[in-house]
Every structure is written in C-alpha cells, then in structure tokens.
Amino acid sequence: MFTATALNRRSHRNQSVAKAVFCLMTVALVIPVLLILGTLVVKGAPAISWDFLFTAPTNNMTAGGIFPALVGTIWLVVVALLASVPVGVAAALYLSEYAPDNLLTRAINLAIVNLAGVPSIVHALFGFGAFVLFFNMGASILAASLTLAVMTLPVVIVATRESLQAVPHAFREACWNMGATRWQTIRKVVLPNSISGILTGVILEVSRTSGETAPIMFTGATAFLAFLPESVFDQTMAMSYHLFYIATQVPDAPEELTYGVALVLIGIVLMMNAVSIAFRVYLRGLKKW
Amino acid sequence: MVGGAGQEQLQSAGVSPLYDEPPIIEVRDLGISYGGKPALRSASFDIYRHEIFGIIGPANSGKTSFLRALNRMDDFTTGMKVRGSIHINGKDVNDWRNLYALRSRIGVVFPLPVGLPLSVYDNVAFSPRLRGIRGKAELDDVVERCLTRAALWDEVKDRLDSLGSLLSGGQQQRLTIARALSQEPELLLLDEFSIAVDPVTTMRIEDVLKDLRSELTIVLVTNLVQQARRLADRTAFFLMGEVVEIGATEDLFEGSVKDERTTGYIEGRYG
Numbered sequence: 001m002f003t004a005t006a007l008n009r010r011s012h013r014n015q016s017v018a019k020a021v022f023c024l025m026t027v028a029l030v031i032p033v034l035l036i037l038g039t040l041v042v043k044g045a046p047a048i049s050w051d052f053l054f055t056a057p058t059n060n061m062t063a064g065g066i067f068p069a070l071v072g073t074i075w076l077v078v079v080a081l082l083a084s085v086p087v088g089v090a091a092a093l094y095l096s097e098y099a100p101d102n103l104l105t106r107a108i109n110l111a112i113v114n115l116a117g118v119p120s121i122v123h124a125l126f127g128f129g130a131f132v133l134f135f136n137m138g139a140s141i142l143a144a145s146l147t148l149a150v151m152t153l154p155v156v157i158v159a160t161r162e163s164l165q166a167v168p169h170a171f172r173e174a175c176w177n178m179g180a181t182r183w184q185t186i187r188k189v190v191l192p193n194s195i196s197g198i199l200t201g202v203i204l205e206v207s208r209t210s211g212e213t214a215p216i217m218f219t220g221a222t223a224f225l226a227f228l229p230e231s232v233f234d235q236t237m238a239m240s241y242h243l244f245y246i247a248t249q250v251p252d253a254p255e256e257l258t259y260g261v262a263l264v265l266i267g268i269v270l271m272m273n274a275v276s277i278a279f280r281v282y283l284r285g286l287k288k289w
Numbered sequence: 290m291v292g293g294a295g296q297e298q299l300q301s302a303g304v305s306p307l308y309d310e311p312p313i314i315e316v317r318d319l320g321i322s323y324g325g326k327p328a329l330r331s332a333s334f335d336i337y338r339h340e341i342f343g344i345i346g347p348a349n350s351g352k353t354s355f356l357r358a359l360n361r362m363d364d365f366t367t368g369m370k371v372r373g374s375i376h377i378n379g380k381d382v383n384d385w386r387n388l389y390a391l392r393s394r395i396g397v398v399f400p401l402p403v404g405l406p407l408s409v410y411d412n413v414a415f416s417p418r419l420r421g422i423r424g425k426a427e428l429d430d431v432v433e434r435c436l437t438r439a440a441l442w443d444e445v446k447d448r449l450d451s452l453g454s455l456l457s458g459g460q461q462q463r464l465t466i467a468r469a470l471s472q473e474p475e476l477l478l479l480d481e482f483s484i485a486v487d488p489v490t491t492m493r494i495e496d497v498l499k500d501l502r503s504e505l506t507i508v509l510v511t512n513l514v515q516q517a518r519r520l521a522d523r524t525a526f527f528l529m530g531e532v533v534e535i536g537a538t539e540d541l542f543e544g545s546v547k548d549e550r551t552t553g554y555i556e557g558r559y560g
Contacts (some may be wrong), residue, residue, distance in 0.1 A: 176362070
C-alpha cells in the first residue's frame with residue numbers, strides 16, 4: 001500500500017535534479033563575486049592606509065591619496081538624495097494613494113519603469129544639456145547631482161510604491177470608514193508601516209549613485225582638483241570618475257593604486273548595502289502584522 | 290422560540306424601534322454598479338432608529354455594496370457608481386459637504402477583523418483622536434468604556450500596549466467593534482462579523498449588539514439566517530442585486546412570506 005510507484009520514483013528523481021541545477025547556478029553566481037572581491041582585496045589592500053584615504057593625489061596622480069574624490073562622492077550623493085528623495089517619495093505617495101487607476105496613471109507608471117531603463121550615458125547627455133547648459137549651472141556638483149537624481153528617481157519611486165502597496169488595503173479601508181482622510185490614513189498607518197521599504201530604496205539609491213561614472217563625467221566631475229569643493233557650484237573629484245581616469249588616462253599609475261581606489265569604492269557600496277540590510281532586519285522586527 | 294426570546298429581551302431593555310418617527314435611513318431607488326456591472330438594483334426601503342435591521346442573502350446579492358454606499362465608500366472605490374438616493378437623518382448622503390464627518394458617525398465592522406497595526410489602546414483611541422480629543426484622562430476613559438462594551442476589556446486591560454493585530458481573531462473582531470463604538474456612532478454597520486469568530490464569542494458579541502440597540506441603530510448583514518432571526522427586528526432578503534422581501538423578522542421566519550424565493554433561502558434549499 002505504501003510502496004513507491006514508478007511515478008513516485010520519477011517525481012523524486014526530477015526533484016533531486018531540479019535541486020542540483022538550482023544549487024549549481026547559485027554557486028556559478030557566487031564565483032565571479034568572489035573573484036572580483038578577492039582580486040581587489042589582494043591587489044588593492046596594500047595601497048590602503050590612513051594617508052591614502054586622507055591626502056590628495058600627487059605626481060600627476062601616480063601617487064598620493066584619494067581624499068578629494070572621497071569628499072566629492074559624499075557631496076554628490078548627499079545633494080542627489082536631497083533632490084530625489086522628497087520628489088520620489090511624494091510622487092510615489094500620489095501614484096499609490098491618491099491617483100485614480102486610469103490610463104494616465106498607468107502611462108505614468110510605465111514611463112517611470114522606462115526611465116529606469118534609460119542608459120546612464122543618455123542621462124549624462126541629458127544632464128549636460130539641461131542642467132549645465134540650459135539652466136546655466138555650469139559643470140558643478142549641483143548639475144552632476146541633479147543628473148544622478150533624475151537617473152535614480154525611478155529606484156526611489158518604485159521602491160516606495162512597492163512598500164506602500166505592501167500595506168494591506170484593509171487597513172486603509174478601516175481608517176477611511178472611521179472618517180479619516182487619505183492624508184491622516186497615510187500619516188498614521190501607511191507610512192509607519194512602509195518606512196523600512198522606503199529606506200531600503202533610498203540606500204539602494206545611495207550605493208548606485210556613488211558608483212555611477214557616466215552621468216557625472218560631463219556635468220561636474222573633474223579629473224584633478226587640489227582643493228575640496230566649497231559649495232554645490234564647484235566642480236569636484238569623485239571616486240568613480242577618479243578610478244576611470246587613472247585606469248585609462250594615467251598609464252604610469254601603479255597597479256596597486258588603481259586597485260586601491262576600486263577597493264575603497266566597492267567598500268563604500270558594500271557598506272551602504274550592509275547598512276541597508278541591517279536597517280531592514282531591524283525594521284522588520286518592528287513590523288506590526 | 291428564539292424570536293420570542295429576542296422580543297422579551299427587547300422589552301426588558303425598555304427600547305423598541307421607533308417606527309412612528311421619521312426613519313434614520315431612507316433608501317430610494319438605489320442602484321449600485323461596479324464598472325457597469327450591477328450589484329444592486331432599484332432598492333427602496335427605510336430603516337428606523339433603534340432598530341436592528343438584518344440583511345440576509347447569498348454571496349453577490351449586493352449586501353456589502355449597500356453598506357459601502359451608506360458610508361460613501363464610492364469615493365474611494367474606482368468604478369463604483371451609485372444612482373438613486375440615500376438619506377441619513379433626512380439629508381442626502383451626496384449633499385454632505387464634509388464626508389469625513391458623515392463617516393465618523395458611522396461605525397463599520399468587517400467580515401475579517403482588521404486590527405490596525407497599532408497598540409490596542411491606539412486602535413480604540415484612533416477615532417477619538419481624529420475628533421480632536423487629546424487629553425490622556427479622557428482618552429483612557431473612552432478606551433476603557435468601549436473595550437468594556439465590546440466585552441474585551443478584561444482580556445486586554447493588562448496589555449493595552451501590545452499590538453492590536455496580534456490579538457486572536459475573535460479578540461480582534463471585538464477590538465474592531467470597540468473601535469467602531471469609540472466613534473460614538475449613530476449607526477453601526479456589521480458586515481458578516483461572525484465569519485472569523487468562534488460560536489461562543491459570536492454569542493457574546495450578539496449580546497453586546499442587543500444591548501446597543503437602545504443607543505443606536507444597527508444594520509446587520511449576515512450569512513447566517515439564524516443570526517438574523519436571533520437579532521433583527523426586521524429583515525431584508527437580497528438576491529442577486531434585488532431586494533426580494535422586507536418584513537418583520539418573525540413574519541419572515543414564520544411563514545407569512547410573499548415570495549417563494551425567500552422561503553427557499555430561509556429553509557436552506559439554496560444559497
């Protein structure tokens with residue numbers, strides 16, 4: 001009665017094969033990550049020192065540190081966040097909580113998804129035309145950050161919208177039925193329960209913004225500055241562009257230096273992701289249903 | 290005889306529905322549709338103060354749609370269209386300038402309990418706070434009173450700070466009722482409240498509802514024919530968007546039914 005039929009045995013075999021294939025793919029995925037990280041650490045770690053992080057490049061960028069680039073990247077990220085987070089969160093709130101579900105709303109949602117698919121070099125040229133030339137900002141942190149903001153807006157909007165929509169509709173109905181306005185409902189019930197997802201989106205944006213090169217090349221990044229930027233209207237060095245520059249334009253830069261810059265850059269991004277994960281874990285602990 | 294027992298209780302509470310006074314709800318030629326698909330067709334009836342008005346009928350007969358129209362939820366529902374008129378307290382719900390004021394005086398209880406992801410205390414204090422009540426003592430008072438009325442106070446008084454959404458299903462449903470009562474509603478709409486509640490809790494809630502009749506008017510949508518029989522003063526039978534029959538609950542259950550379909554449903558031949 002309980003003996004396995006041929007069908008049982010076949011199902012069991014198929015299941016084992018499926019599991020093996022998925023496992024193999026996962027391993028294949030991990031290999032390049034380990035290779036990249038391993039290479040960077042082995043070749044770049046010797047370059048990293050206190051001086052490397054906190055001094056400016058010297059000798060035509062073949063020696064010295066990366067301090068101006070590090071500071072520049074922080075400037076770019078912060079200004080880009082200031083521009084894109086309020087706009088993105090507000091737009092997502094409107095689209096998810098207020099906008100009627102009609103053709104226009106769907107078209108806008110589609111446009112946002114498409115914006116996420118636009119290559120970064122196109123964003124770069126757009127930013128150059130719009131911010132640097134048309135709005136006459138010149139090559140500056142402001143123009144570069146706004147370009148980055150436009151590029152990463154879809155990330156913020158989509159992440160925010162998804163986390164808003166993860167809040168069960170029944171909660172909203174319950175609030176509306178008690179006479180709460182949409183805004184009261186958002187403030188008291190929806191936002192507190194979607195904030196973790198929104199923050200995750202923001203941190204994703206940070207790691208993406210800090211790594212992008214093309215959008216800032218034409219709009220505000222410069223290969224070498226001996227001084228630090230003092231306002232958003234200054235040009236600046238940036239980690240990603242610095243890496244691109246010494247790797248392609250400075251043939252006699254020691255290999256160790258290039259790898260060191262790459263290691264610091266990827267370190268920044270990984271750190272952001274780690275913060276994001278820790279945040280998510282923490283906030284998920286607070287999740288209320 | 291269950292109907293008789295209900296009648297006695299009503300008399301002992303000293304309140305009966307005010308059939309001589311103008312109705313609290315007047316429904317005239319009400320039609321509701323979703324994206325062109327009709328859910329309720331040309332319904333006309335009145336509901337009186339201090340009445341428990343039962344609505345029975347199988348799924349998709351327009352019961353919930355009627356409740357949603359009362360509360361003007363069409364505002365929040367894409368594609369929901371309401372024709373005809375509903376007057377509450379003599380005033381057309383479409384003429385209400387501040388709908389939030391209308392909704393704040395109508396308590397709603399859903400089929401599945403919705404404990405908001407807030408503490409038990411904040412769940413019940415939500416509506417009073419919307420009304421601008423800020424004082425701690427006053428809020429404490431409202432919270433205790435409403436939880437007591439909903440037969441939940443004894444079970445949660447020591448953990449008012451824990452999450453409402455973590456209570457058991459039956460407790461959450463009583464929390465929802467406490468929340469509805471905190472609105473100081475004139476009108477309480479119950480939509481199949483006992484679906485996710487065990488029979489004992491259901492009976493406790495039913496007792497609460499009988500008591501509440503002296504203070505407010507209750508519209509009770511239910512899948513359980515016997516629940517309508519136990520609670521409702523008058524009962525309406527909805528079927529596929531049509532109001533087939535409305536009458537005193539006793540009459541409906543004791544044979545003097547005009548429509549064959551009503552008898553069929555009550556006796557469980559379909560539905």
